[in-house]
Amino acid sequence: MTGGPAKDRRIGVFLCHCGGNISDYVDMEKLREAVKEELGVVEARTTMFACSDAAQQEMIDAIQKERLDGIAVASCSPKLHLFTFRAMAERAGMNPYQYVQANIREQCSWAHRGEVDKATEKAADIVRAAIAKAGLSEPLRPMRVETKPQVLVVGAGVAGLRAALALSDLGLTVYVAEREERIGGWTARLGAMFPAERRGTEMVQELERRILERENVTLFTRAEVVEKSGSVGDFSVRLRVRETESIALNVGAIVVTTGFDAYAPSDGEFGFGQDGVVTLPEFKRMLDEGEGPLARNGKPVRTATYIYCVGSRQNEEAESPNRFCSRYCCTATCHAALVASRRDKNVRQYHLFRDMRTYGKYELVYEAAARKGSVFVRWDPADPPAVSRVDGHLVVRVKDRLLGGEALEIPSDLVVLVTGMVPRENASLVNALKLPVGGDGFFNEIHPKLRPVETVVDGVFIAGAAQGPKTLAESVASSLAAVSKSAALLLKGYVDLEPFVAEVDPLRCTWCEKCTEACPYGAIEKVAADGREVARVIPSLCKGGGACVPVCPEEAIDLLGYSDREIKGMIDALAKEAVHA
Amino acid sequence: MSPPPTGRAADPRILVFSTNTISDPGIDLAGSAHMHYPVSTVVISVPCSSGIKPSWILHAVEAGFDGVFVAADGTDCAYVQDCTARTGRVVEAAQQLLRGHGHDPRRLKMAAVCSVCAESFASHMEKFHTALAALTSAPEGMRDG
Incomplete structure (x- = not known):
């Protein structure tokens, strides 16, 4: 060779x-x-x-x-x-x-x-x-690293808990770190959910019971990841538990299932802040409490109007707009309307939507809501609905695109703003794990279809709504994908790392620090070579992106497999015909 | 009137720098969908567009390519969050380098090409090909700065 x-x-x-x-x-x-x-x-x-x-x-x-x-x-x-x-x-x-x-x-x-x-x-x-x-x-030569058969799951929502159980089934030792006092995330607060009418509270209780039975699962609540070192197969992680305790773990892989936050409308956004204007999570809590016809502050709710896409699919004009569709909210709202009509078959419900995205089999939920009397009105993003108060009563004005722009006024007892999912604030976790964050603020996988739960940080997997809006079923599917990936990595006992990392020529390097500034992974350290200070790449931390290569004024850095001479050699070979033309 | 195109000007050669996980699948998809773009386009793939050296771009133009297209990762980049800004700096430095060596900086173009951006890639290639043909067939004195 x-x-x-x-x-x-x-x-x-x-x-x-x-x-x-x-x-x-x-x-x-x-x-x-x-x-x-x-x-x-x-x-x-x-x-x-x-x-x-x-x-x-x-x-x-x-x-x-x-x-x-x-x-x-x-x-x-x-x-x-x-x-x-x-x-x-x-x-x-x-x-x-x-x-x-x-x-x-x-x-x-x-x-x-x-x-x-x-x-x-x-x-x-x-x-x-x-x-x-x-x-x-x-x-x-690939770098061979012995792997530790232990996994840290960050976030104990349903995605994280299901991942912990599945990893435990495969014989791996699991640590679960949850930032909050209680586990179960958003689902723990939910009543009946689509598509199977299972209650969120019961689902989480069941998961908790099963988790506590497992001897190879340790659950930490009020626990945050503060530090990570090492690399795939052999990470050292430090947790801060209940603000005082520091716990050191040694794990081979990390699965991040930190979930989402609900969009919080700003004051005045579609009437938000006025009495009788609530968000979708608030409305779902109303539905889960009590029985019989809906009431708010003692007053019956005879007409409920839903305004869809609040905080989702925003246009450029909004400040740092959420451009994405939140996927779950169309179905969640149609389902909530079904629950509302079960409690009171005479309740009038108007759904003001942009596009009805009850995809796949959830189309049945939309159909059922329509059959139960829900009225669907499609609005134009250029002319959104307006919420105002007339003589103390809420009125929603909207132009119906399906009726050629006919103006409707809907007196409403309750206006539900169908708020979607937004990325959760996780700055310290992002910093500790060096998690890649996408343009939409959610964690970024390598490829949404080809490598959907892997990140550029080998051994760190992402799953659930921390990656982007998902239904509960989709969240669990992705967390089980992360389980498969972690298990495939750890059950083998070793991992071979791709050798395409950056390399510094110590004779050329003048330690100007431009490369360390360019590297987001802390993969470049200062070492002494022949009495001079020079840069050295730590191969196990280098992700091989090559961001350090063009910033080096001395041209002292090459990415293995994509070296200067290889690329120039390829250019010359490709240009051969052109030169002779 | 411009003189008729000659030699390479008739069919400008384009070198595309693409990236393994983002723009390369997009370019592959253009082929899988049998979309047409100029056959004088060839591709070199690298891990991330922020890792392209300006000197490679100059090297390509001096080796005989009429234009270089950087199919950037954009906001989909899995390596660096600010990939667009970083790749932008690479392109800026490369344009200066081209100018310094007497080449028209318009020979370099950058656009984000995502992993499913097949149509946009094919359209970028058609437009860039046309623009380069106009550039190369312009009267001698107006060529390359």
Whole structure:
């Protein structure tokens, strides 16, 4: 294995037809001719399906026979088969990080159908760049860390409690830290919930009972995370419990399920602050208390008007607007209307909505509310409803889009502002765990679909409404996903960390501190080298984002796998045709 | 009247810097959805757009690319919260570098491309391709600053 000059390298190139997905739009034989003489290439062949077992075995044979020390597979997107081919290279005895995938399907054949000549030229450029990168690649080694079979769950709402139980089922030791005195979060205060009419209070009592039975679960209340050090598989965490006690834990993974806050309308927002104008959580409490027809301050509620999307889907004009949809509130409100009509079948209910997002099977809740007499009025965001008081009575004025903008006046005994979820204030936790916060203020996963509970901090998972608005079922689904991810990590006993971290050239570094300022993870420390102060990257803390790379005035930092010479080598390979044009 | 486009001007070559987890899936999706964009576009992926070196952008232009497009992480970035501002600083420094070397800073463009922004990517490429063709075919004296 070598990272030496490309001319001394032994590189293999495998060009995949992908059935006809690539070969229908790229001339594979011309492609092979175009790249087989590239510097360092000793083997170039085409294959029908590179990902098939037979083709992988052929590649393994070629790697061993030709003693290849770098390979490029030109096929689909690395999102599909990067790990497939990396594992194949490893099985062949090659350094898996000297394998490069060239994406000639999604980024070439599929995008440029009907332009075979040009697509073939482009594919050749892409493969040349991959060859250049393979030729300049260094044999990298993942960092192996022994993992501790313990997990810290932060936040004991339903998502956190379900995660704790599931982790405990898998034989892992669990610590649960809850900031409040009581567990159960928002659900602990709720009565009947959609879709199964289960009462939140009872659900939490049941979860609490089960948690307390477990010997491998320890629950801390009034506990906050104040410090975290170490890295994936082996974190040291300090909790402050009941403001006085300090507890040190050693865990392999952390699951953050800190939930949400309810949007608090400002004074005057849709009449908020006036008597008889309440938020959705306040209304749900009214519904859960007492029986029979609804009353407020002793007065019967004969007409209730709901104004949807208060604090959600705000436009640019609001100060730091909540642009997102809160997902759960349309269904929660239709369900609340059903509960209200159960208590009083004669209650009049008007739902002033923007778009009814009772998605999936929750459409049935909307339908049921309509059948029970709820009236739905759609308003235009450019002309929102107005709440005022006429002769001591609340009146809501709205223009009904579904009736061509007809102006309605609805005298109301109660106005319910359908407030959604907002991110919870968690500055000290964010700081202690270095949690990534997105533009909407919720915690950010690596990818909402492909890696939905992982964060860039390896071993720290997020789940539930701390990631963004979710229904209870969605929260629990994501917390169980975080359980699977934590368990897969910890039950193996060790973890291999990706080696793509930053590296400082101590001879060039002048310790100007620009890199430490740029790194949000505290991954760069000052060390002495030959009597000088220089920067050093702590590999287990580096996330490999590379933010430190362009800020270094001495060009002393490289990101392994994306080094200056690799990127420039790829640029030169890609530009080759242009230069000669 | 501008002289007719010649050589590279007829079909400007674009180098896109994209990111592994955010803009690359968006660009992949453009292909999966069989959207068309200029075939003279090629992509190099890095982990995060805030880690792109201005010198790479200059290197690309000097190596023969007519334009460089930074498909930035934007607010979706999982590494740094202020990725847009950081990538903005990279682009600013690169434009200065281009100017200093006698290249038109309009050869560099940045826009956030999210993991499902296939249509917007394809449209950015079409527009940038057209803009670069106009830039490259402009009379000699007006070219590159």
